[in-house]
Amino acid sequence: MLLVELYSPDRLAAARRATAEAGLDALLIGPSADLRYLTGYDAHALERLTLLVLPADGEAVLIVPRLERPAAEASPARSVGARLVDHEDGSDPYDIVRGLLGDRVKAVGLGDRMWAEQVLALRDALPDATQALAGAVLRGLRLRKTxxxxxxxxxxxxxxxxxxxxxxxxxxxxxxxxxxxxxxxxxxxxxxxxxxxxxxxxxxxxxxxxxxxxxxxxxxxxxxxxxxxxxxxxxxxxxxxxxxxxxxxxxxxxxxxxxxxxxxxxxxxxxxxxxxxxxxxxxxxxxxxxxxxxxxxxxxxxxxxxxxxxxxxxxxxxxxxxxxxxxxxxxxxxxxxxxxxxxxxxxxxxxxxxxxxxxxxxxxxxxxxx
Structure with a gap:
């Protein structure tokens, strides 16, 4: 079976709709089964930030460490509609998140298994946004298998x-x-x-x-x-x-x-x-x-x-x-x-x-x- 049959733009579209219906402005998803479900990218959980930024009404952006970019490019992520943005060692990747979402988001859903240090860093990057669990949004999509x-x-x-x-x-x-x-x-x-x-x-x-x-x-x-x-x-x-x-x-x-x-x-x-x-x-x-x-x-x-x-x-x-x-x-x-x-x-x-x-x-x- 081709991966496109499993990983398709339909998943990101459905997640956007579910995000809006949940009253959230965006999902922020790190390395996890949720990230793989949405993008096909099986990312390593590292101290370097990997994060899918999925606004309810905007472009999906997958932020990856520069040294991980080849792996992300080899995944279905771009074919399903996620734009890749990388960050080099020594830079602050949370500035990228801030630039993408800024002060226009008031509520975001974070991956259920995100590391605490990343949760707190995102709280600092988006101080006006309340945080909720993305699992409440994605659970309904993943519950019923195609x-x-x-x-x-x-x-x-x-x-x-x-x-x-x-x-x-x-x-x-x-x-x-x-x-x-x-x-x-x-x-x-x-x-x-x-x-x-x-x-x-x-x-x-x-x-x-x-x-x-x-x-x-x-x-x-x-x-x-x-x-x-x-x-x-x-x-x-x-x-x-x-x-x-x-x-x-x-x-x-x-x-x-x-x-x-x-x-x-x-x-x-x-x-x-x-x-x-x-x-x-x-x-x-x-x-x-x-x-x-x-x-x-x-x-x-x-x-x-x-x-x-x-x-x-x-x-x-x-x-x-x-x-x-x-x-x-x-x-x-x-x-x-x-x-x-x-x-x-x-x-x-x-x-x-x-x-x-x-x-x-x-x-x-x-x-x-x-």
């Missing part, structure tokens, strides 16, 4: 599925979690990802910690192993998938609660359709787990949105009454974690469709015994 974005996530899903299908090559007794994770990371790149975002390999009692990561612990026969992996594709869209494996026959208590988890994950996927709330999908999994007596062992929300960020809206969690709409993409990943013993999680990325739901991870969710 068909081109769903295609990108579908490709990411196939790529990470291919890595899970190779797990038998790497996951075996006598190897450490870290050794397996290194092989998985190479496999993620070999499957077409541009970057490896995370590799969780959690064996035995480590599996009871949802974000364990990896350690030098040696994997033993008979242990369940939670493998949660993901990366970003060259177009920036992310993968994320968890499967649970067992090295030989699983412990009886583990097999019993894995069956509960499997049913809960399938029930949550089946609950996805337009109009159903995010919290109702969470409840579809959580209620079954609680009824089986493992409610306290389900430690986290059922899911998170995914796109250019690995975690973004919508969040599939109690208290989120957002109705699902076609194009919303998110994980369904209930888990059960028994401290000091073992744990399990099953995660698929799904997208809400006009007719219900599509799983973007299509490999089996049954327990895999190696």
């Amino acid at each position: 068909p081109a974005e769903v295609d990108a996530l579908r490709r990411a899903g196939r790529a990470i599925d291919a890595v899970h299908e190779r797990m038998g090559e790497w996951l075996r007794p006598g190897r450490t979690e870290a050794e397996v994770a290194a092989d998985i990371a190479a496999g993620i790149r070999a499957a077409g990802h541009a970057t490896v975002e995370f590799t969780i390999v959690a064996a035995g009692p480590d599996g009871a910690s949802p974000h364990h990561g990896v350690s030098d612990r040696v994997i033993r026969a008979g242990e369940p192993v939670v493998v949660d992996i993901g990366g970003a594709m060259p177009d920036g869209y992310c993968s994320d998938s968890t499967r649970t494996y067992c090295i030989g026959e699983p412990p009886a208590d583990f097999a019993a609660y894995y069956a509960v988890l499997h049913e809960a994950q399938r029930a949550a996927v089946a609950a996805v359709r337009p109009g159903v709330t995010a919290e109702a999908v969470d409840a579809a999994a959580r209620d079954l787990i609680a009824q089986a007596g493992f409610g306290a062992a389900f430690l986290h929300r059922t899911g998170h949105g995914i796109g250019l960020d690995g975690h973004e809206d919508p969040y599939i969690v109690a208290g989120n009454a957002t109705p699902l709409e076609p194009g919303m993409a998110f994980s369904i990943e209930p888990g059960i974690y028994l401290a000091g013993r073992h744990g399990a999680r099953i995660e698929d990325i799904v997208v809400c469709t006009a007719g219900g739901v599509e799983r973007l991870n299509t490999i089996d969710t049954e327990l895999v015994i190696l």
